[in-house]
Amino acid sequence: MMLSKRIVKETxxxxxxxxxxxxxxxxNDNLRYFNVAISGPVESPFEGGVFHLELFxxxxxxxxxxxxxxxxxxxxxxxxxxxxxxxxxxxxxxSPALQIRTVLLSIQAxxxxxxxxxxxxxxxxxxxxxxxxxxxxxARDWTKRYANTQ
Amino acid sequence: xxxxxxxxxxxxxxxEVSRFALExxxxxxxxxxxxxxxxxxxxxxxxxxxPSTPQRQTTTTIDNNNNNNNNTSSLGRQGTSSLSxxxxxxxxxxxxxxxxxxSDEEYYQDVDDYEFDSPIVEVANVTNTVxxxxxxxxxxxxxxxxxxxITDATPCAATxxxxxxxxNSNKLLxxxxxxxxxxxxxxxxxxxxxxxAFASVKGEDCIVCMDDLSRKNGCFLxxxxxxxxxxxxxxxxxxxxxGESISMTCLAYKCGTIVSDSFIKKVIPQYYNKYLxxxxxxxxxxxxxxxxxxxxxxxxxxxxxxxxxxxxxxxxGFRICFKCNQESHIPASCDQVKQWKKKxxxxxxxxxxxxxxxxxxxxCHSAIEKNGGCNHMSCKKCTHEFCWICMGNWKGHSNxxxxxxxxxxxxxxxxxxxxxxxxxxxxYNTHEQSKKFETKLRKxxxxxxxxxxxxxxxxxxxxxxxxxxxxxxxxxxxxxxxTYVFGFYLQDGAEKNLFEYLQNDLERxxxxxxxxxxxxxxxxVQQLKEMTxxxxxxxxxxxxxxxxxxxxxxxxxxx
Numbered sequence: 001m002m003l004s005k006r007i008v009k010e011t012x013x014x015x016x017x018x019x020x021x022x023x024x025x026x027x028n029d030n031l032r033y034f035n036v037a038i039s040g041p042v043e044s045p046f047e048g049g050v051f052h053l054e055l056f057x058x059x060x061x062x063x064x065x066x067x068x069x070x071x072x073x074x075x076x077x078x079x080x081x082x083x084x085x086x087x088x089x090x091x092x093x094x095s096p097a098l099q100i101r102t103v104l105l106s107i108q109a110x111x112x113x114x115x116x117x118x119x120x121x122x123x124x125x126x127x128x129x130x131x132x133x134x135x136x137x138x139a140r141d142w143t144k145r146y147a148n149t150q
Numbered sequence: 151x152x153x154x155x156x157x158x159x160x161x162x163x164x165x166e167v168s169r170f171a172l173e174x175x176x177x178x179x180x181x182x183x184x185x186x187x188x189x190x191x192x193x194x195x196x197x198x199x200x201p202s203t204p205q206r207q208t209t210t211t212i213d214n215n216n217n218n219n220n221n222t223s224s225l226g227r228q229g230t231s232s233l234s235x236x237x238x239x240x241x242x243x244x245x246x247x248x249x250x251x252x253s254d255e256e257y258y259q260d261v262d263d264y265e266f267d268s269p270i271v272e273v274a275n276v277t278n279t280v281x282x283x284x285x286x287x288x289x290x291x292x293x294x295x296x297x298x299x300i301t302d303a304t305p306c307a308a309t310x311x312x313x314x315x316x317x318n319s320n321k322l323l324x325x326x327x328x329x330x331x332x333x334x335x336x337x338x339x340x341x342x343x344x345x346x347a348f349a350s351v352k353g354e355d356c357i358v359c360m361d362d363l364s365r366k367n368g369c370f371l372x373x374x375x376x377x378x379x380x381x382x383x384x385x386x387x388x389x390x391x392x393g394e395s396i397s398m399t400c401l402a403y404k405c406g407t408i409v410s411d412s413f414i415k416k417v418i419p420q421y422y423n424k425y426l427x428x429x430x431x432x433x434x435x436x437x438x439x440x441x442x443x444x445x446x447x448x449x450x451x452x453x454x455x456x457x458x459x460x461x462x463x464x465x466x467g468f469r470i471c472f473k474c475n476q477e478s479h480i481p482a483s484c485d486q487v488k489q490w491k492k493k494x495x496x497x498x499x500x501x502x503x504x505x506x507x508x509x510x511x512x513x514c515h516s517a518i519e520k521n522g523g524c525n526h527m528s529c530k531k532c533t534h535e536f537c538w539i540c541m542g543n544w545k546g547h548s549n550x551x552x553x554x555x556x557x558x559x560x561x562x563x564x565x566x567x568x569x570x571x572x573x574x575x576x577x578y579n580t581h582e583q584s585k586k587f588e589t590k591l592r593k594x595x596x597x598x599x600x601x602x603x604x605x606x607x608x609x610x611x612x613x614x615x616x617x618x619x620x621x622x623x624x625x626x627x628x629x630x631x632x633t634y635v636f637g638f639y640l641q642d643g644a645e646k647n648l649f650e651y652l653q654n655d656l657e658r659x660x661x662x663x664x665x666x667x668x669x670x671x672x673x674x675v676q677q678l679k680e681m682t683x684x685x686x687x688x689x690x691x692x693x694x695x696x697x698x699x700x701x702x703x704x705x706x707x708x709x
Contacts, residue, residue, distance in 0.1 A: 006359045062358055063388050095403035096358040096385055097375065102403075 003031055007057060010100050022104050024055065032057040036068075036104060040147065041112040045139035046074070049147025053083075053107070055100065065094035066103060075135075075142040077116040077125035085110070086120035151177050158183060161609055184610075276469070278462035281440075283449030287426055290433035293319060301326055306410040307339040309396045309429065314338075317437040338408065342372040345413045351376050357402060358385070369417050371409065375402035383418050390421060395428035441475060443468055467592060467621070469628065478628065481696035482635035490635045494575065512541050524664040525584065539580055551577070551637075551654045571638070578634040584664065585627035588620070591667055595620045598667075608675060616667075619682040623667060626660040626689050636696070645700045652695055656688040 011031065014024050021039045026032070036053040040046030052071040058064055068090060070083035078086040089098060089106055119125030128135040151172060157180050158168035171183040281289055296319060297308035314337035315322040326333045351368040355361060358381035370376040377385075385401045386409070400407040411429075415422045434440045434451045443450045443464040452462040454472055461478045463469045469478035479487045511518055513534035518527065525538040536543055540550030553573045591598075595617045602613040633653045640646045663681045 004359060005361060009360045060388075063384050089403070093404075095401055095405075096377075096381065097402045 038108055044112045045136045046111050046143050049143035050149045051147050062096040065090045073146040075139040077114050077119045077128045080121045276461050276463045277455055279453040280465045281451040286451055287430035290430040310339050311337040340408050343410050345371045347417050356381055371400050371407045373400050373405050373407040375400050386418050390424050390428055395425055479632040480629055480693055482632040486635050486639050512536055524668055525661050526665055551650055551657055574634045574638040578631055581627050581631035588623055591620050622682050622686050623663050626685050648700045652692045656692050659685045659688045
């Protein structure tokens, strides 16, 4: 399938005006597949880490949401151990007016504000609700262990 | 005309009716006239002539006995017009059986006197409306039109309001007259339904594909989120295929502006019909008085005519319980069936193993697979006749429906419980299997009727009741199936004894009827008719018995 004008424009803009703390670049041989890196937001348990994700634009894009998944292990109540993300705009709240940029910004925001009341990883969410301090410590530990670039 | 008329009278049609039918079909022949009569019978007022049509009665509500008091006396012979299949319900209840059971005698006497005019006793009829699949969209649109005519709201607004009030137009209108603005607001009717289509929007790109909108290709709703025609089309197409219709909103993120039907009609006319079809589905989905017929490929909608109605029947023959959306399960309650089904799922491994489809002949032990609904089996090999349910000798076999507690108390409690469950499950399952076979008879009923006509030289009218017999048989089977659920949860005692007596009674009659119907044209018409009536009567006894409480202490059961 030919790459739509929209995907070309979006890609150009992502490269020329990158979002702070987010990088996204398509593969050379598949311009619908993006390698994404999001740095952990400051004052979050993920601060200091760099999280790698994959993002794929299906043939239905932009009528259907892109497929996004964490590749880096992360301790977060809305992200499961396969890296799948529970985020409304990736599901029923998707609008064709949203873009790769807005999706990645929403994921970054999710890192700053975990929502244990709408969990994907139940055990993590339970931990978060019963002992937030301890859960945050685990998240920090995981960040150091798996998302540390040094 | 006279020859045709004579022919029809000869075939057993009423002279007056025949004449009218012939006139209406311009004397085209006997066949069109007969078809006309049957069509007229279905739609009594269509031709301005009213042949006697069966009166429908509601027997599903509990307190309707008072209406039926006059029926016992009028059970006698009906007029000679063979068109009529008078629907009579013999009033029965266990407590006053003496008083009303003479109707049974009366009935049989009746049969002797007037051999070919015995009425068919009808069982628990239901009075719901069936909306054919093809009519659903039209019916929904009529409702919308009704509201637009009265309130001069736009079709879009009317639909939103109807949805809000679950398609209850009376309630909607009542509230609308009190405070139209509040109703409109609650239903989410947009203040402005304006939109712009095929406009050139200078300097702006489509928010979806980023094409520029300078070529008369921009469309937007009152919220001004502009996208090109192509993107709107793809968007609406996707939303419709996801099942959305009137609730569809603007394609911009978090924008709640409703995409009105007029917008779709103008911008995406090719999907307008699909859109209306989807809308019609909400007419059934969101309407508490309506249900889809669960039969695969049926697609009809069932509408209960009153709130108290709990059972509805589709033209395809399926009966549904309106409360739990399952097959009608009289005499068991919704909860019992739910509990039972869960139990069956849990225990299915064992149950499947035990009640697998073959059983060994109790005499010669050859494996036998049942290929019909009748439980009166005769072994091909040794000609031994036995009951498929209890495996006992058919001769002198009377009641196999009561679970006999074994005195031997060596068995553990759990094993006993399992055995008890399997006992009921086996019977439940057998009746289900039989019902499946007998549902096939429904399709063959017409062939049987034809065969009867040819072989026995009977008039069509005399054998047409076979259709009814098949329906009665299926109803008996369905009820019997659920009597085992009901029985499983019934406490031991006088009530249970009485219930099992009625159940046994019905079971035997049903087996007889089933055997007769399966034999097809070799049957005696009169015997078959009698058996049908007997089965309906027994079925009525059982249902009413349970409805009214089997004993004086028994609690009333509600379905």
